[in-house]
Amino acid sequence: MNNGLICIPICSASIEGLEKKIVAANEKADVIEIRFDCISPDEFGSTGSVPVTKITKLLAAAQKPIITTFRIKEQGGDRDISADERQAFWNTEFETEFCDLEEDVIDDSRYPIRKNRICSFHDFSGTPKDLDALYERLRNTGADILKIAVKPDDITHGIPVWKLLAKAGSDGKVIIPVAMGESGKWVRILGLGHGAFLTYASLDLGEETAPGQITVDDLTNVYRSKELTNATEVFGIIAGDTSYSMSPYIHNAAFATAKMDRVFVPLQTSDLSNFMRQMVRPETREIDLNFGGFSVTNPHKQAIIPLLDEIDETAKKIGAVNTVKILEGKLFGYNTDAAGFIAPLTAKYGGLSNANVAVVGAGGAARACIYALKQAGANTTVFARNVEKAAPLAADLDAMLRKLPTENCGAELRDFDILINTTPIGTRGPTENQTIFSADDLSGIKLVYDLIYVPEETRLLREAKLAGCQTLGGLEMLIGQAVRQFEIWTGEFPETEVLENAARKRLALL
Ligand code: NAP
Numbered sequence: 001m002n003n004g005l006i007c008i009p010i011c012s013a014s015i016e017g018l019e020k021k022i023v024a025a026n027e028k029a030d031v032i033e034i035r036f037d038c039i040s041p042d043e044f045g046s047t048g049s050v051p052v053t054k055i056t057k058l059l060a061a062a063q064k065p066i067i068t069t070f071r072i073k074e075q076g077g078d079r080d081i082s083a084d085e086r087q088a089f090w091n092t093e094f095e096t097e098f099c100d101l102e103e104d105v106i107d108d109s110r111y112p113i114r115k116n117r118i119c120s121f122h123d124f125s126g127t128p129k130d131l132d133a134l135y136e137r138l139r140n141t142g143a144d145i146l147k148i149a150v151k152p153d154d155i156t157h158g159i160p161v162w163k164l165l166a167k168a169g170s171d172g173k174v175i176i177p178v179a180m181g182e183s184g185k186w187v188r189i190l191g192l193g194h195g196a197f198l199t200y201a202s203l204d205l206g207e208e209t210a211p212g213q214i215t216v217d218d219l220t221n222v223y224r225s226k227e228l229t230n231a232t233e234v235f236g237i238i239a240g241d242t243s244y245s246m247s248p249y250i251h252n253a254a255f256a257t258a259k260m261d262r263v264f265v266p267l268q269t270s271d272l273s274n275f276m277r278q279m280v281r282p283e284t285r286e287i288d289l290n291f292g293g294f295s296v297t298n299p300h301k302q303a304i305i306p307l308l309d310e311i312d313e314t315a316k317k318i319g320a321v322n323t324v325k326i327l328e329g330k331l332f333g334y335n336t337d338a339a340g341f342i343a344p345l346t347a348k349y350g351g352l353s354n355a356n357v358a359v360v361g362a363g364g365a366a367r368a369c370i371y372a373l374k375q376a377g378a379n380t381t382v383f384a385r386n387v388e389k390a391a392p393l394a395a396d397l398d399a400m401l402r403k404l405p406t407e408n409c410g411a412e413l414r415d416f417d418i419l420i421n422t423t424p425i426g427t428r429g430p431t432e433n434q435t436i437f438s439a440d441d442l443s444g445i446k447l448v449y450d451l452i453y454v455p456e457e458t459r460l461l462r463e464a465k466l467a468g469c470q471t472l473g474g475l476e477m478l479i480g481q482a483v484r485q486f487e488i489w490t491g492e493f494p495e496t497e498v499l500e501n502a503a504r505k506r507l508a509l510l
Pocket residue numbers: 298337340360361362363364365366384385386389404422423424425427451452453474475477478479481
């Protein structure tokens with residue numbers, strides 16, 4: 001356990017809406033931040049500012065310590081607030097455990113001194129160049145607590161705000177570092193274990209008051225943020241976009257059930273080598289996060305290979321790494337996609353010796369599938385929209401290669417027993433209702449396997465069912481490869497059911 005707190009910020013245009021949210025937050029928050037700047041002027045009556053009776057009513061609804069915030073637009077507030085209105089608000093008579101004031105007014109004598117003053121700074125466009133100088137400026141105010149919120153556009157740009165934790169610790173200052181956006185989630189999750197005073201969490205999905213805010217349920221029950229310390233071993237998914245990843249849900253559930261002091265976080269980066277150099281490699285890293293290993297996914301599965309110390313034979317043959325284990329400062333690469341892919345296929349279809357398999361797509365996942373199919377004795381043909389680009393993959397893995405047809409598809413697929421989709425067509429988003437092949441094209445195919453798992457049943461699988469094919473979705477592969485990752489990282493076998501339940505629970509929300 002650490003001493004950090006989870007604060008739920010509450011924003012609503014109406015007093016009634018705020019009150020309802022405060023009541024809901026009472027159940028889950030350690031601290032509630034009431035964003036008075038969210039209240040619509042329609043609620044003011046003739047007063048020109050939030051009437052004291054309404055403030056008192058809201059404060060009475062809270063059963064947890066409150067942070068009062070009345071933020072100006074320039075600092076991320078909800079609406080334009082005049083200087084007079086701002087001053088009038090802070091001169092209203094009420095008392096809360098904390099108040100959040102911006103740098104320009106914190107030491108202004110026209111603003112009464114209140115207890116536990118947070119001096120806050122927000123940058124929604126990036127990370128300011130000289131964060132240390134900014135920290136010094138805020139430290140030199142009369143504030144009791146410093147809050148610095150930045151928006152890194154890549155994971156390593158969150159390092160400066162993370163480093164403030166150690167600085168504030170040695171200065172004896174209380175600090176709230178915030179890294180907004182998907183690339184900053186690691187700071188929100190791990191901060192409490194490294195001395196952050198609090199971390200902000202949204203009341204629910206869709207209730208975020210800043211980019212990248214994690215729900216209070218996820219922060220508490222998935223990431224177990226209040227249980228983390230600086231000794232906790234950190235794992236994570238390295239991806240270009242971590243926002244749809246199921247891996248944090250699956251792996252954190254497995255760690256929690258096994259009662260392991262380990263956590264799994266999103267690590268979104270478009271600059272893999274910088275991430276490895278500045279945050280991971282023991283010789284060059286700038287912060288010490290006790291990393292134990294990673295899942296690796298799009299677009300880094302191949303690019304990570306030269307950045308590792310060793311990779312195992314399977315990963316070498318596939319030419320892609322989806323798992324990294326860190327042991328005594330050395331980085332070892334593995335590929336668990338192949339094992340995760342083939343197990344459910346053979347369980348459903350039976351032996352694959354001499355089966356004719358069509359693999360659509362020629363990316364990272366296709367590599368693992370083709371390798372596993374070859375190991376199982378299948379005859380594999382890759383269908384790619386760009387055969388020139390796919391040629392090295394087909395040559396590396398000794399597979400046949402054909403252009404993905406756009407007409408006469410049924411004839412092109414006539415001789416195949418199994419069809420596997422490794423393209424993202426049909427996944428949640430703009431292509432969700434698309435399919436590479438229709439039911440007519442698929443008649444005669446015995447089994448259609450779609451690697452996509454969001455949604456669980458894709459349009460392609462629906463077409464396959466219409467054509468009378470057996471079907472297999474991507475969820476079993478996802479679980480299978482994650483089980484193997486868990487074994488590599490921990491040396492123990494997880495309860496597969498726990499991983500499955502966690503994945504299904506998450507899928508139901510997507
Ligand atoms: P990737 O490396 O980006 O490869 C995607 C492949 O699909 C590329 O060959 C790409 O062709 C092709 N493609 C994309 N859009 C296409 C289109 N409109 N028409 C034809 N071909 C198209 O991605 P990946 O890592 O292999 O992942 C692919 C899918 O598999 C994703 O949906 C992912 O979620 C899923 N997956 C699932 C699991 C699991 O455990 N179930 C594991 C890994 C991946 P170009 O090269 O020409 O762009």
